[in-house]
Amino acid sequence: MVVGTFVGILPGLAPSGTLAILLPLAVNLEPSTALIMMAGIYYGAKYGGSTTAILLNIPGESASVVTCLDGYELSKQGRAGPALGMAAIASFIAGTVGVVGVTFLAPVVAGFAVRMGPPEYAALMAFAFVLVVMLAGDSLLKGFISMALGLLLSTVGIDLFSGQQRYTFGAIELFGGIEFIALSIGLFAVAEVLVNVEQRLGHQLFTVPSKLRELLPNADDFRRSRVAIAQSSVVGFFIGVIPGAGSTVASFISYTIAKRFSKTPERFGHGAIEGVAAPEAANNSETGGALIPLFTLGIPGSSSTAIMLGALVLFGLNPGPLLFTENPEVVWPIIASMYLGNVALLVLNLPMVPLLAKILLIPYWVLYPGILVISIVGVYSVRSSFFDVWLLAAFGILGYVMKKTDIPAAPLLLAFVLGRIAENAIRQSMVLSNNDPTIFLTRPIAAVFLGMAVLLLLSLGIGNAQGVRREVMEVED
Amino acid sequence: MRHTYARRAGTIAAVLAVAIPLVACGEDGGSEASGSGEPNETEVVTHNEAGGGSDLFTRAIIEIMKDEDIISGNWPVANVPEGDSIGAMAYLVERQGSSDAIAQITPTWLVTPMTVDGEIPTLEDLTPIAELATEPMVVAVRADSPYENLQDFIDAAESDPNLVQVGGSTTATDSLTGTVLKQETGVDWKFLSFEDSGSRITAVLRGDADVMFGSPGDFTEQVRAGDMKVITVFGAEKIPLYEDAVTTDELGITPEVLPEQFRAIVGAPDMPQEAVDFYEQAFQELVESDGWASYAEENGAVTEYRDGEDFEVFLGEQRELYTTLIEQLGL
Numbered sequence: 188m189v190v191g192t193f194v195g196i197l198p199g200l201a202p203s204g205t206l207a208i209l210l211p212l213a214v215n216l217e218p219s220t221a222l223i224m225m226a227g228i229y230y231g232a233k234y235g236g237s238t239t240a241i242l243l244n245i246p247g248e249s250a251s252v253v254t255c256l257d258g259y260e261l262s263k264q265g266r267a268g269p270a271l272g273m274a275a276i277a278s279f280i281a282g283t284v285g286v287v288g289v290t291f292l293a294p295v296v297a298g299f300a301v302r303m304g305p306p307e308y309a310a311l312m313a314f315a316f317v318l319v320v321m322l323a324g325d326s327l328l329k330g331f332i333s334m335a336l337g338l339l340l341s342t343v344g345i346d347l348f349s350g351q352q353r354y355t356f357g358a359i360e361l362f363g364g365i366e367f368i369a370l371s372i373g374l375f376a377v378a379e380v381l382v383n384v385e386q387r388l389g390h391q392l393f394t395v396p397s398k399l400r401e402l403l404p405n406a407d408d409f410r411r412s413r414v415a416i417a418q419s420s421v422v423g424f425f426i427g428v429i430p431g432a433g434s435t436v437a438s439f440i441s442y443t444i445a446k447r448f449s450k451t452p453e454r455f456g457h458g459a460i461e462g463v464a465a466p467e468a469a470n471n472s473e474t475g476g477a478l479i480p481l482f483t484l485g486i487p488g489s490s491s492t493a494i495m496l497g498a499l500v501l502f503g504l505n506p507g508p509l510l511f512t513e514n515p516e517v518v519w520p521i522i523a524s525m526y527l528g529n530v531a532l533l534v535l536n537l538p539m540v541p542l543l544a545k546i547l548l549i550p551y552w553v554l555y556p557g558i559l560v561i562s563i564v565g566v567y568s569v570r571s572s573f574f575d576v577w578l579l580a581a582f583g584i585l586g587y588v589m590k591k592t593d594i595p596a597a598p599l600l601l602a603f604v605l606g607r608i609a610e611n612a613i614r615q616s617m618v619l620s621n622n623d624p625t626i627f628l629t630r631p632i633a634a635v636f637l638g639m640a641v642l643l644l645l646s647l648g649i650g651n652a653q654g655v656r657r658e659v660m661e662v663e664d
Numbered sequence: 665m666r667h668t669y670a671r672r673a674g675t676i677a678a679v680l681a682v683a684i685p686l687v688a689c690g691e692d693g694g695s696e697a698s699g700s701g702e703p704n705e706t707e708v709v710t711h712n713e714a715g716g717g718s719d720l721f722t723r724a725i726i727e728i729m730k731d732e733d734i735i736s737g738n739w740p741v742a743n744v745p746e747g748d749s750i751g752a753m754a755y756l757v758e759r760q761g762s763s764d765a766i767a768q769i770t771p772t773w774l775v776t777p778m779t780v781d782g783e784i785p786t787l788e789d790l791t792p793i794a795e796l797a798t799e800p801m802v803v804a805v806r807a808d809s810p811y812e813n814l815q816d817f818i819d820a821a822e823s824d825p826n827l828v829q830v831g832g833s834t835t836a837t838d839s840l841t842g843t844v845l846k847q848e849t850g851v852d853w854k855f856l857s858f859e860d861s862g863s864r865i866t867a868v869l870r871g872d873a874d875v876m877f878g879s880p881g882d883f884t885e886q887v888r889a890g891d892m893k894v895i896t897v898f899g900a901e902k903i904p905l906y907e908d909a910v911t912t913d914e915l916g917i918t919p920e921v922l923p924e925q926f927r928a929i930v931g932a933p934d935m936p937q938e939a940v941d942f943y944e945q946a947f948q949e950l951v952e953s954d955g956w957a958s959y960a961e962e963n964g965a966v967t968e969y970r971d972g973e974d975f976e977v978f979l980g981e982q983r984e985l986y987t988t989l990i991e992q993l994g995l
Contacts, residue, residue, distance in 0.1 A: 203714065206714070207714040207741070207743065208740075210714075210723065210741075211723075211726070211738060211739075211740065211741075214727060300866070301866050301869050301870055302870060303866075304866075304867065304870050304872045305872070345747065345748065345833075347833055347857050347859060348833070348834070348857050349834060350779055350833050350834045350835050352780065352781075357781075357782040357783070359746055359747050359750055359751050359754050359784065360746060360751075362746045362747030362748070362750060362751060363745055363746040363747065363751070430862060430863065430866070431860075431863065480862075484862075484865075484866070485885045485886075486862035486863075486865060486866060487715055487862060490713060490714065490715065492715075493713065493714060493715025493716070494714045494715050496715055497714060497715045497719065497720050497723060500720055500724070501720075501723060501724065501727055505884070505885050505888070506885065507884075507885020507886060507888065507889055508885065508886065508888075508889035508891060509885065509888060509889050570744075570746075611857075611859075615856055615857070615858070618828075618854055618855075618856050619828065619854075619856065619872055621826065
């Protein structure tokens with residue numbers, strides 16, 4: 188678990204990568220011991236991923252991109268401690284909710300995973316894209332520009348249906364699409380460093396927290412965050428159950444939902460503590476959800492659970508519909524260990540908060556090069572590719588231009604993640620229905636998602652028009 | 665002003681100076697080990713993400729070889745999924761002359777380069793080592809499906825062109841097999857692509873797809889749980905895993921060329937002969953071991969060991985077969 192936390196802190200070393208590296212080692216242990224170890228790493232990495240996001244604007248793994256939005260703002264305001272603390276506490280609560288979900292709901296929810304077909308995905312993506320609009324910030328137009336860029340970038344790679352290359356320019360590195368970590372770290376961390384170096388802002392960028400009182404979240408922070416944590420725990424869990432959606436989608440969606448239901452949505456993006464609590468909570472309850480299709484169907488919902496599936500197979504176990512009944516001695520200890528794991532991670536992470544926050548005391552001429560070094564090493568290590576380092580540089584420059592022109596980066600990243608899922612789902616639906624779009628209305632779950640999307644769009648368009656206008660004016664003031 | 669620019673430039677230069685050598689060290693570490701006997705740490709490349717079918721196969725055979733004391737070292741698996749085998753080939757080409765870089769290959773390694781334009785590495789650049797096994801393709805449907813065998817499905821598709829076969833990309837073995845059948849019978853049905861076999865199985869369970877072609881091992885658990893059934897095996901031989909499933913030969917479905925899923929081992933280009941000899945020996949011991957026998961039975965793999973010239977001839981035949989297929993299908 189300690190390993191997992193460090194893995195999470197090191198950007199680029201994603202949980203799935205580490206699990207793959209440790210797989211040969213794990214095979215020499217008892218099955219349940221090994222799987223508990225792997226679950227611990229999976230968990231720990233998710234806790235740790237928020238650390239560099241909050242402190243340095245470096246998303247340690249793809250799911251912590253959303254945490255950067257408010258987490259880094261809080262750091263700049265000298266509230267890194269409360270942000271880190273809240274991330275750990277939200278992770279703990281939601282992680283536990285996720286495990287409770289696995290314990291009691293696994294057989295019930297498994298059916299839900301099977302019922303999510305292409306039309307349901309497409310409708311869910313429609314709902315998610317409406318949520319992207321809410322991340323647009325002050326200017327809708329700029330939000331759309333950002334989203335369009337993200338969609339454009341998501342089309343790079345080999346097309347699943349025809350096997351044709353799209354915008355790869357013959358580069359083998361692009362056949363599988365653009366590496367998300369290079370894109371997100373470029374747009375966030377590298378761009379941030381470039382802007383700061385230029386502004387000469389950096390004599391001392393951060394307000395240094397001096398008193399210990401400011402190192403942990405206060406009562407006000409908890410009051411603001413409790414609804415967000417509750418919502419996100421549930422949302423994250425159910426998105427986890429859906430194979431293929433993943434923790435990035437979970438954290439994005441719950442962040443925007445928290446913003447939508449907040450009484451003060453204008454604070455989001457400017458250092459709202461619930462903007463840290465929501466994605467971190469979703470990210471961790473998703474872990475529990477993602478184990479359900481693995482344990483009940485033998486179908487992994489994400490790359491990390493795919494490796495756990497691999498481990499089960501190597502132990503001679505048969506992950507499938509019968510796993511719970513035939514191998515209870517393996518499944519239940521893993522689930523039990525996750526309850527304990529959550530407590531252990533909280534105990535492990537909270538005392539580290541003051542220590543980690545001290546990173547910000549480092550003078551800028553050491554810190555900035557440090558951020559760049561961590562970014563480059565992190566991106567390189569994902570798949571040992573120099574090409575990705577150049578991509579990182581290119582996206583750093585893109586991010587710099589976007590910051591200068593005030594175009595938000597979050598819609599781009601969200602559209603990038605959702606774009607590929609949405610495109611495949613729509614095309615698969617069209618194959619099924621012979622190009623008849625009513626398939627999205629005749630399938631009940633799809634219709635519900637679409638209805639939610641329409642309602643949200645209406646509430647944005649009519650009900651909130653005034654609120655948005657007020658928000659814009661406040662910002663302009 | 666100039667002063668601050670210089671300082672900024674200095675900061676950036678310092679970063680690059682630290683970062684680039686740091687990154688560069690990782691580049692060629694590990695490829696130097698050569699010599700007789702077992703290489704220190706053989707890296708085994710697969711074109712799957714961790715957890716994919718080829719990845720699991722690769723990890724399983726390494727485990728068996730360790731258990732049976734055929735090898736003593738730790739053989740790490742390198743997952744290079746980019747470009748569906750092209751990235752993996754490029755990865756091996758970079759390790760030219762190395763003794764400790766091998767890959768586990770499938771027909772994808774032959775087919776994908778045929779469908780991609782431009783200067784890319786092909787299987788001919790690599791060093792052939794040995795073929796291990798073939799996996800006959802099987803036909804699976806939902807447990808409550810009305811189809812008793814593949815012919816039932818084809819007959820049904822004749823009157824209802826909306827039936828769906830689910831599978832991978834257009835050049836994958838399952839899709840190619842479907843296309844061959846369509847040409848052979850003149851019957852058409854729809855093909856639905858999913859990236860991973862988990863999504864394909866849920867598509868069948870949900871009823872979105874009527875039939876799925878896959879490896880025998882893909883369906884063992886769903887069949888045991890009574891959610892799916894395997895109704896036909898491609899080729900002439902029945903397989904012990906699904907005794908009740910008829911063969912396509914028995915059904916009288918005998919296209920001239922049928923794609924066949926094989927699993928083989930190749931090495932980096934210009935691999936030293938003594939290393940090739942070592943690997944041939946090791947993999948021959950593998951397929952003769954008890955561990956392999958039980959693995960093959962559980963996963964429906966048919967042992968078919970070939971090395972040296974035999975293997976090169978086999979690869980040549982397979983290449984010809986797939987070239988004809990791709991031309992015929994106009995892909």
